[in-house]
Amino acid sequence: MTTHLKGESTLAIAKLAKLAALTAITSALVGAPAWAQNYPITGTQRDTANLVAQRGVPLSDLAANAPERYTIKSGDTLWAISRLYLKSPWRWPELWGMNIDEIKNPHRIYPGQVLILERKDGFARLRLEGTDQGEPPTVKVEPRTRYEMLGDLALPTLRSSIIEAFLAEPIIVDEAGLKSAPRIVAAQDSRVLITRGDRVYARGADGSPLLDDQPKDQHFRIFRNATPLKDPGTGEILGYEAQYVGKAVMARGEGSTDAEDGKGKTSQAVVPATIDIVGAKEEMRVGDRLLPEPPRQLQTYTPRAPAEKVEGRVVSVYGSAVINAGQNQVVAINKGTADGMEPGVVLAILKDGARIVDKTDGGSTLMKLPDERNGLLMVFRTFERVSYALILEITDGVRVGDRLVNPRP
Structure with missing residues (x-):
């Protein structure tokens, strides 16, 4: 954790800066604390890095305009940095291998650190500026209170924000999967097109009512259709892709009540579940299907070549x-x-x-x-x-x- 305190003396700030610098370097070079990000490193990736560490990367594998000196910025990724130095960015374990003695974990490098490119005997290596002199680089401390977890600043291999929007959108189901999901059966005021802020009514399928029986709010993703995905070579159907159209939350569960049929006769009538639309990618309509919203996946993506021929x-x-x-x-x-x-x-x-x-x-x-x-x-x-x-x-x-x-x- 780095801490910045307003109104401290010059001496206190200097000590704090040194502590922050030591913490950052220690996290990057000898492993981050237990609360830092802990992304997996495969045995193959480590073996590749160790092999490169023995001699470096051939100069022929360096990118044409590989910088001699590069300061890591917020928003950088290992993929982007690999692209700066290597002709093939997915070979990032080799970038790690160029600097494995100083970066024990490639997922824990931080903005502000400076990479230095060194060429010798036909091979290239990277090092962190300042680490060969035994002193951490100077860290400037702003005069205001701020708390930051260094683990949160570690660079991911690829920005997952690009992918997050798609994680819960497309879904592959079998031919009958979507037909057995709960469905929207009506909308308020007999609306044909439904969007965010609207209230709709839904029923479960196959005799299973849509019940409000969970301790927490039930959230749903709304899907339409099930388009077959065919193999371009064989024409075989590999699965059915459901089209994502929106998000909803349950207000009341499905039930039943006594109702008159207009002739004085009373019978049981279904009371559909009440659903509020809280997000819309496009307009929804009666007949669209509801599936439980999956838990959010906090995942990092480590680009790598496949182990087998594909x-x-x-x-x-x-x-x-x-x-x-x-x-x-x-x-x-x-x-x-x-x-x-x-x-x-x-x-x-x-x-x-x-x-x-x-x-x-x-x-x-x-x-x-x-x-x-x-x-x-x-x-x-x-x-x-x-x-x-x-x-x-x-x-x-x-x-x-x-x-x-x-x-x-």
């Missing part, structure tokens, strides 16, 4: 009105947990080579130009046979059917 395809571009996907957009791919997919796996996107006629040989020979790498994507959410991936970088638009392979080492 050959996949882009199944769909997320978003009904989108044909081509660009950087930071989401696509579904035809590989899931059954194929060994895990969050963090990076795949290369290949652009299909054009089919043209060779006009130089005097004939009409048909040629197929080689497929070329078009960019990189990273898997962040997996289902059994389908995964969702974020496009990290791209040269041209991504289309359904584009091939996916292991990135080049």
Whole structure:
């Protein structure tokens, strides 16, 4: 924890600055305290880093404009820093290996630290400025009260804020999964289109009433349709993607009451559950389905190459009105947990080579130009046979059917 106190003497502030600096360096170089972020490091990543640590990274693997000196800024990620120094940013364990003696945990480096690039005998290494002199760098302390947890400032490998919006949106269900979920049956004032702030009524399916029987408020995600996702190569249906349209919270559970039918006869009538719409991606309507809102996942994504050979395809571009996907957009791919997919796996996107006629040989020979790498994507959410991936970088638009392979080492 760094602490800044208004009105302290110059001596006290100097001592405090030194303590803050020592805390930051200790966290980065010999492991952060127990309350700091504790992201996983795989054995393969550590082995790669240790191998690089023995000699450094070949100069041929450095990015063309790798900076000699770089100050880490708030908002930086290991992916972004790797991109500065290496030709392939997903090889960030090698960046760690260049500096493994000083950075014991690559997930715990902090804004304000300075990286120094050193070249020697055909290899490159990184070090933290000041650590070779045994003294921590100077930390300037502002004259105001402030408390910060250094663990909260540690750099993630990739900013999860880009992905968070998609974590609970697309959902893969089986053919009957969505049909068995509770549904909106009516809206106040017989409204056709429903949006945030509206009150609607819902019923459970298959004879199971929608009850308010939980100790906490029940929150729901609202979905529509179930679009089949087909493998571009085989045409096989891999699953059904439900379209996310909004969020809701239960006000009252489903019940029953006595009601007259207009002829003086009394019978039991269903009283649907009362649901308040608290968020809308687009307008909802009667018939849309409700699924319990999943718990928020606080997850870091560590980009890495797959351990095994992968050959996949882009199944769909997320978003009904989108044909081509660009950087930071989401696509579904035809590989899931059954194929060994895990969050963090990076795949290369290949652009299909054009089919043209060779006009130089005097004939009409048909040629197929080689497929070329078009960019990189990273898997962040997996289902059994389908995964969702974020496009990290791209040269041209991504289309359904584009091939996916292991990135080049």
